Amino acid sequence: MIDTRKKDDEKQQSIKNAVVRLILEEGFQGASIAKIARTAGVSPATVYIYYDNKEAMLQDIYQECTDDAVHSLAGCVRPGMDGAEIIERLVRRYYGYIVQNREVFYFIEQFDTCPALCNSCNTVRGSAYLNRLLTELKQKHVLGDFDTDNLYAILFAPVKRIACHSESDKSAPDRLEELIRMIQKALIQKF
Amino acid sequence: MIDTRKKDDEKQQSIKNAVVRLILEEGFQGASIAKIARTAGVSPATVYIYYDNKEAMLQDIYQECTDDAVHSLAGCVRPGMDGAEIIERLVRRYYGYIVQNREVFYFIEQFDTCPALCNSCNTVRGSAYLNRLLTELKQKHVLGDFDTDNLYAILFAPVKRIACHSESDKSAPDRLEELIRMIQKALIQKF
C-alpha cells in the first residue's frame, strides 16, 4: 500500500522534473507531451491522469515552482538586523536560489515572459511575506520610503541579471559582493 | 525597379510585424507559419521566399529588433554631462523605448529567456557603443569603478522590471523619477 502511494507521487514528480528539464533544454516548443512522457518514463496517457491538459499542467508546475522559490526567501531575515544586513541576506539568498535551481528558474523565467501563458495565471508578484517584511522595514526607517515596485526592482532584478548571464572576468562571488554594496547604497537612507 | 523593391520590403515588413504581434499575443507556440502568413496577408509559401526556414526567420527578426533597441539608446548622452544626468538620460530613454515598443520588447524578452533560442544566436549583451561609453565614464570617475555586468544590471534591469509589470498605486512618472534617484545613488561615487 505504501508502495502504491509512493509510486503515484513518484510518477507525478518525474513528470514535473521532465517538464522543467525539457523546457530548459528545448524551450516550450520542444516540450511536447510525447517527449515529456518519454523523459519521465511514462505513457503519454498517464500525464492526463495527473493533469487535465497541457496548459493546466504547465500552470500547475509553474505555481509549485514559484511557491518553492518564494519560500526559499522566507526566514533568512531576523528581527534586530540592520538594513545593510537584511539586504545582503535577501540578495544572497535569492542569488543562491537561482544558481542552485537553474532549471526551475529558467522555467519560471520563460513562463513569466510569455504573456500568453502568465496572463491567464493570476500570480502575485512578490509574496505576502515579502510585502509585509518590506513594509515593516520602510516603517522602521531601515529602508528609505520607496515605492514597493521600485524596491522589488532594485532588490531582485539586478541580482537575477548577473546570476543568469554574466560574462565579465570578475569572479562571481566578488561581483555579487560588489552588487550588494550597490544595492545597499541605493536603498539605505544614510549609508 | 524602385516600385518592386518597395513592394518586397513591404511584404517582408508585414511578415515581421505579424511575427512580433503574434508572439506577443499568443507566445511562440501560437505563432505558426500559417497564422503568421494569414496575419501578414501573404501565402505561407511566400514566407520562404524571404527566410530559409522558421528558425532563421525568428533569429533574423530578433536581430533586427535588438539592433533597433540598442540604436535607440545611442545618441542620448552628450559629452560634458555629469553622471547623474547621463544616468537619467539612459534610464529614461530605455524606459521610453519599452513603453513605446511593447510588442517588440516582449518579443525580445521571450526570445532572450528561451535558452533553446538564444543559445544558438550569439548576441552580445550590450552594444559596443554602450560598452565604450560606460568604460569611458568609469575612467573619468563619473561613475564608480564597478564591474560592467553590475553596471548593466543596476542601470537596466530595474527599469525593465517597472516598465513591464508595475501594479503599485504611485503614478508611472513618479515611480520612474524615484527609481532614477535610486540608481544614481547606487552608481555615483559621491552622491
Place this chain on the structure above:
Amino acid sequence: MIDTRKKDDEKQQSIKNAVVRLILEEGFQGASIAKIARTAGVSPATVYIYYDNKEAMLQDIYQECTDDAVHSLAGCVRPGMDGAEIIERLVRRYYGYIVQNREVFYFIEQFDTCPALCNSCNTVRGSAYLNRLLTELKQKHVLGDFDTDNLYAILFAPVKRIACHSESDKSAPDRLEELIRMIQKALIQKF
C-alpha cells in the same frame, strides 16, 4: 445472497441505462466506456465484469431492448377481433411503445441502421409471435394474402415514421387515427 444479487443487477442496469441514454444524446461516437462508466456511477473496470468487451456489451443491450420491444406488442390482440381492430391495436401499441420509450427506441434504430453493428448480430426481424399471428390472420382471410415483408412494411414502417419525426400541424392523436384508417384500407380485403 439476495442482497448481493440485487446489488449486481442494479449496477448492470445502471450501465445499461447509461449506454442507452448516452447513445441517444451523443450517438455511438460519444458513448465511450469512460463516459458510460461515469454516467452509470461505476468504474470503467466494472463494466468489464459484466461484459466481455464493448461490442459484446452493445449487442447484449441491443438484444435486451429489442426483446422488450417485441414483448410489448404481444398480448394486445385477442381472438375474435376483426381485422380492423387488430390493425388498430397493433399500430397503437407500437406507436405507444415508441413514444414512451424514446431512448431505447433511438438506440435500437441507430443500431439497426448501422450495417457494421447489426450484420454481426443475427436478429430475426419480427418475432415468432408476430409471424404466427400474421400467418393465422392471412389464413383466416382477415387480412389479404400479402407477402410477410410487405405486411410488416405497411403495418410498422409508417407508424415509426410519424412517431419519430412529425412536423405537421395536425395533432398527434388525429394523425395517428388517420394513419390507422389508411393502413386498414391497404390491408383489409373488403374495406
Place this chain on the structure above:
Amino acid sequence: MIDTRKKDDEKQQSIKNAVVRLILEEGFQGASIAKIARTAGVSPATVYIYYDNKEAMLQDIYQECTDDAVHSLAGCVRPGMDGAEIIERLVRRYYGYIVQNREVFYFIEQFDTCPALCNSCNTVRGSAYLNRLLTELKQKHVLGDFDTDNLYAILFAPVKRIACHSESDKSAPDRLEELIRMIQKALIQKF
C-alpha cells in the same frame, strides 16, 4: 490548367466516395480521418483543405447525398397521370434509387437515425418539389386529403423497408408490385 482543376475536384470526390464507402462498411466508428484519407489515396492533412473539420465534412457530404436523392425523384411524374400511376412512378423511382445507390442510402440512413448528427443539421424532410406535388394532388382530389406526414409515411417508409432488408421468398419485383397495390389502396379515394 485543366489538369489542376480536374485534380482538385477528383480529390474531393474521392474523399467523398471514401467516406460513403467506409461508413457503409464499418459504420461511423470505423470511418476515421486516417482511414478515409488512406482509402481516398490522399494525406490526412489534405482532407482539411476541403473541409473545416470532420463534422463539417460529414454534414457537407450528407447534404450532397440527400440533395441527390431528392433530385432523383423529381421529374418522374407528368401532368395528366392518374393517382395510381403517380404513386407507382414515385414508389418505383424511390425503390430504384435505393437499390442502385445502396452505399449512399445507408450513409444517409445512419446519419438520419443519429440524433447527435442530424439534430445539428436542419434538414427539411421532403423536398419543396415533393411538397408542392403532393399538395396539388390532394387539391385535385387525385389523392385523399391526408395529412402530409401520413402521406410521406405511407408512400416512402414501407418501400424503404423492403428495399433495405427483405428476407421473404417472394421475388423482389413481385413484392414491389404488390406493395405498390397496397399503397394505392391506402391513398386513393375510390380504388
Place this chain on the structure above:
DNA sequence: GATGAATGAGAGTTCATTCAT
C-alpha cells in the same frame, strides 16, 4: 466484486515545408 491507475494505439487536427503553376 470493484476499482483507480496505467497504457499502447489511435483519434482529430495542425505543423513546417515543398512544389507545380
Place this chain on the structure above:
DNA sequence: TATGAATGAACTCTCATTCAT
C-alpha cells in the same frame, strides 16, 4: 515573385482495455 494545394510528421488528447490492490 508569389501562391494555393499538398503532405508526412508530429501535435494534444481519448480510446478500449488490463492489472494490482
